[in-house]
Amino acid sequence: MEAVQSMVRIRSGNQMVAEGALRAGCKFFAGYPITPASGIYKLMIDMLPGRGGVALSAPDEISALAYCVGASLRGQKAMTATSGPGWALMIETVQYALMTETPVVIAMVQRLGPSTGGATQNAQGDVLLVEHCTSGGYTIPVFTPSTPIECYELTHIAFTWSELLRTPVVVMLDKEVGMTSEDIDYMTIHDLTTLSRQRSIQRDNGKNGAMDTYYFENPEDVPSFVPVGGQIKATVTGSAHNKAGKLQKNSPETLEVLYHLQKKIDAHANQMELVKRDLQDGARTLILSYGITARTAREAVRRIRNNNGKVSWLNVLSLFPVPANKIRASLHNIERIIIPEENFGGQYRSVLCNVFDKQEIVGVNKLGAMITPDEIIAKVV
Amino acid sequence: MSMQEKLIETYLIDGVKFPFCKGCGHTHSVRYLDKALTLLQRHPSKVNLVSDIGCIGLVDALFSDIHTVHTTHGRSTAFATGIELADSILYDSDLKTIVILGDGGATIGLLHIVQAALLNVDITVIVCNNYLYGMTGGQHSSFTPFEMVTTTTPSGSIVPPMDVCKVAESCEGGFIARVLATDKNLHEILAQAIEYPGFAMVEILEMCPEYGLKYGGVDGKKLKEIVDRENKELGVLVHRKDREEFSSLYKKSIDKNSFDAILKKSDKTIQQEFTSSLEKEIGVVIAGTAGERVQLSSYILLQAAIGSGLHATQKNDNPVTQGSGFSLSEVIISPRDIYYTGIEIPQYVVITSADGLREITANGLLSGCSDETFLLVDSSLHLENVKGKIVHVPLRQTFGPDRAAVGGIGIFIWASGIIPRESFEREIKIKFPKEAEKIIGSVYQLTNQIIFSENA
Numbered sequence: 001m002e003a004v005q006s007m008v009r010i011r012s013g014n015q016m017v018a019e020g021a022l023r024a025g026c027k028f029f030a031g032y033p034i035t036p037a038s039g040i041y042k043l044m045i046d047m048l049p050g051r052g053g054v055a056l057s058a059p060d061e062i063s064a065l066a067y068c069v070g071a072s073l074r075g076q077k078a079m080t081a082t083s084g085p086g087w088a089l090m091i092e093t094v095q096y097a098l099m100t101e102t103p104v105v106i107a108m109v110q111r112l113g114p115s116t117g118g119a120t121q122n123a124q125g126d127v128l129l130v131e132h133c134t135s136g137g138y139t140i141p142v143f144t145p146s147t148p149i150e151c152y153e154l155t156h157i158a159f160t161w162s163e164l165l166r167t168p169v170v171v172m173l174d175k176e177v178g179m180t181s182e183d184i185d186y187m188t189i190h191d192l193t194t195l196s197r198q199r200s201i202q203r204d205n206g207k208n209g210a211m212d213t214y215y216f217e218n219p220e221d222v223p224s225f226v227p228v229g230g231q232i233k234a235t236v237t238g239s240a241h242n243k244a245g246k247l248q249k250n251s252p253e254t255l256e257v258l259y260h261l262q263k264k265i266d267a268h269a270n271q272m273e274l275v276k277r278d279l280q281d282g283a284r285t286l287i288l289s290y291g292i293t294a295r296t297a298r299e300a301v302r303r304i305r306n307n308n309g310k311v312s313w314l315n316v317l318s319l320f321p322v323p324a325n326k327i328r329a330s331l332h333n334i335e336r337i338i339i340p341e342e343n344f345g346g347q348y349r350s351v352l353c354n355v356f357d358k359q360e361i362v363g364v365n366k367l368g369a370m371i372t373p374d375e376i377i378a379k380v381v
Numbered sequence: 382m383s384m385q386e387k388l389i390e391t392y393l394i395d396g397v398k399f400p401f402c403k404g405c406g407h408t409h410s411v412r413y414l415d416k417a418l419t420l421l422q423r424h425p426s427k428v429n430l431v432s433d434i435g436c437i438g439l440v441d442a443l444f445s446d447i448h449t450v451h452t453t454h455g456r457s458t459a460f461a462t463g464i465e466l467a468d469s470i471l472y473d474s475d476l477k478t479i480v481i482l483g484d485g486g487a488t489i490g491l492l493h494i495v496q497a498a499l500l501n502v503d504i505t506v507i508v509c510n511n512y513l514y515g516m517t518g519g520q521h522s523s524f525t526p527f528e529m530v531t532t533t534t535p536s537g538s539i540v541p542p543m544d545v546c547k548v549a550e551s552c553e554g555g556f557i558a559r560v561l562a563t564d565k566n567l568h569e570i571l572a573q574a575i576e577y578p579g580f581a582m583v584e585i586l587e588m589c590p591e592y593g594l595k596y597g598g599v600d601g602k603k604l605k606e607i608v609d610r611e612n613k614e615l616g617v618l619v620h621r622k623d624r625e626e627f628s629s630l631y632k633k634s635i636d637k638n639s640f641d642a643i644l645k646k647s648d649k650t651i652q653q654e655f656t657s658s659l660e661k662e663i664g665v666v667i668a669g670t671a672g673e674r675v676q677l678s679s680y681i682l683l684q685a686a687i688g689s690g691l692h693a694t695q696k697n698d699n700p701v702t703q704g705s706g707f708s709l710s711e712v713i714i715s716p717r718d719i720y721y722t723g724i725e726i727p728q729y730v731v732i733t734s735a736d737g738l739r740e741i742t743a744n745g746l747l748s749g750c751s752d753e754t755f756l757l758v759d760s761s762l763h764l765e766n767v768k769g770k771i772v773h774v775p776l777r778q779t780f781g782p783d784r785a786a787v788g789g790i791g792i793f794i795w796a797s798g799i800i801p802r803e804s805f806e807r808e809i810k811i812k813f814p815k816e817a818e819k820i821i822g823s824v825y826q827l828t829n830q831i832i833f834s835e836n837a
Contacts, residue, residue, distance in 0.1 A: 047644065
């Protein structure tokens with residue numbers, strides 16, 4: 001048989017989020033329509049039930065995410081998709097998923113804000129709203145694709161980390177990445193390993209053979225999963241609790257659980273680091289970007305190099321936890337870092353300040369329209 | 382239950398101590414819920430209690446071996462719905478999920494109850510209605526009776542209370558009952574509700590001794606008076622046998638064939654049968670009226686370009702109303718990888734209607750044209766102060782409004798030569814099989830006229 005050289009299809013970022021979720025074993029989707037994320041909802045309704053899953057409509061975004069968290073508590077991989085206004089409604093339930101250590105993936109397709117903003121206008125203005133949505137300042141892992149293939153791969157990876165860490169994970173697109181269609185070659189997609197959720201086995205904790213729902217030995221360990229409805233009793237709560245899931249105020253064990261929720265993520269931060277790099281020998285400027293502006297930045301790099309200029313490019317795929325090691329390792333001889341973002345004031349730039357020690361940091365920021373390659377080039381000296 | 386198994390006498394923890402105030406209706410409700418469970422004798426792993434916020438939210442800790450999920454305020458019903466949907470559809474299991482919440486939780490989470498009733502999802506919602514928010518200091522709720530004094534209605538409530546049973550009934554909830562916490566048959570009604578295959582709701586009328594009694598003067602007698610005055614019927618109000626439970630309906634509704642057809646369609650790949658001599662990236666803007674197939678036609682251009690071995694991107698825009706006003710597509714075609722997906726200077730512009738012209742004038746695409754831009758414009762339109770080479774063609778008249786965009790794209794392909802015509806023909810024959818020949822014929826004719834007039 002002749003080897004298949006290419007397998008070209010037209011896909012949008014939204015479509016590839018849906019396909020990545022299916023590949024990752026997502027079995028439950030609840031959605032509520034919102035531009036520019038509705039494409040994911042529609043695709044999951046079209047594709048998931050035929051593959052043995054459930055995809056249904058929720059009456060609002062609060063219900064959509066709560067249905068997903070419920071399905072995940074029962075033991076299934078679940079996802080929903082939304083944009084800024086819907087995310088605002090979901091924050092309560094994101095925190096619940098974090099506190100109850102319930103895996104769930106949210107595809108967040110950004111549009112112009114604040115408030116209803118502009119439904120069909122692009123923005124990268126929800127970076128901090130997504131990352132800092134918890135009381136207590138816990139890390140929400142966030143992945144930021146810039147192409148349809150990255151949408152596929154990072155959605156798959158988001159499920160993997162959500163399952164491994166038992167925590168909500170966000171795949172954050174923007175309207176341009178989500179709704180722009182292009183040719184992609186399926187033969188270039190990396191084959192990724194799909195994980196099933198690690199289930200708890202009956203373990204005697206010395207309390208009449210009962211099982212602590214949130215049992216861990218070291219704070220950075222992730223408890224194995226006890227499904228609601230399984231043979232072992234699950235005690236789930238969004239209130240401060242001990243390892244048994246019992247509501248407690250300020251007991252040493254409860255505080256240990258609260259620290260554990262962050263420590264389990266910190267302990268895996270190095271492994272989660274994901275960037276794409278195109279570093280050039282002799283370059284003194286690095287353009288650091290994510291999402292749609294990574295593509296704009298890459299075009300700027302192409303033009304600069306075509307004119308015999310030197311410049312390096314870094315595309316951050318794992319926005320949070322901040323991939324500080326991989327960023328620092330890209331700074332050899334770099335004096336100036338340009339960070340283009342389609343938001344007001346440079347949200348990720350403000351986060352990165354403590355990653356750089358001596359470089360000059362320059363933002364390119366714009367609202368309501370795409371940053372152009374030339375606007376980035378203008379900042380390269 | 383087999384005869385050998387021991388009867389479960391209680392599902393509560395050993396030596397249970399109720400955390401509620403003396404005389405609180407919650408204690409009654411929880412005891413009766415336990416009694417209902419002992420009537421049913423379900424294995425504890427097949428019972429799941431989802432609790433809410435407020436005093437009644439403390440209930441999960443009182444039960445011993447059943448699953449418990451303590452949630453956020455009002456969201457209990459939504460989490461329970463998700464658990465139940467996964468359980469019954471993806472596991473085909475028979476976990477019984479019971480939600481217990483107060484009148485505050487039922488108010489803030491009313492939409493979740495409404496949706497659960499509409500779906501007729503197999504959960505039981507127990508609303509412990511003590512007419513106010515007890516835990517936070519006796520504030521009134523949407524269930525507070527008219528004229529009742531609470532800490533936030535010091536002159537008595539001037540707003541009528543919500544009847545949650547009527548709400549659930551209007552949402553076609555399958556089993557609805559209202560009872561007093563002191564009713565002797567409460568456990569039987571709760572057991573009926575739990576066993577009901579579909580959405581069941583039991584509103585238990587209670588009294589808060591701390592605020593209802595001390596502050597509002599509502600004792601057992603007054604509670605009965607309120608019930609009578611509001612004409613609230615007690616007992617089983619709705620018990621429908623004509624409503625199918627959601628999960629079985631859902632499973633039946635899955636048409637494997639239609640899903641296979643969708644998958645087959647989306648799996649279709651584009652074969653590269655043609656080659657193009659295009660050397661640099663170009664931006665094409667197609668602007669027209671919503672509902673006139675502008676974006677679909679642009680997709681044909683995308684397919685034709687990709688079928689010719691080129692890379693291409695497409696992004697669309699239209700007003701939020703979808704079917705009125707303008708419709709716009711921006712297509713980039715390139716022999717190399719496309720990074721930046723915006724169009725800085727359009728090389729080709731096709732405008733089929735006044736809506737399209739207005740939009741690209743407003744958003745700056747038109748003013749971004751250069752002297753080299755080639756604009757193919759419907760004959761009815763007048764362009765002012767636009768750079769580039771403008772050619773007027775009777776697109777709407779020749780092709781009709783719905784085919785003006787595809788006709789314009791055809792002429793652009795014929796005239797520019799950037800994509801082999803055969804590639805466009807292949808796609809158009811798939812998309813518009815009956816009209817393909819006519820469209821291609823008109824494209825050929827109009828293109829020749831343009832070239833002829835240029836040469837003349």
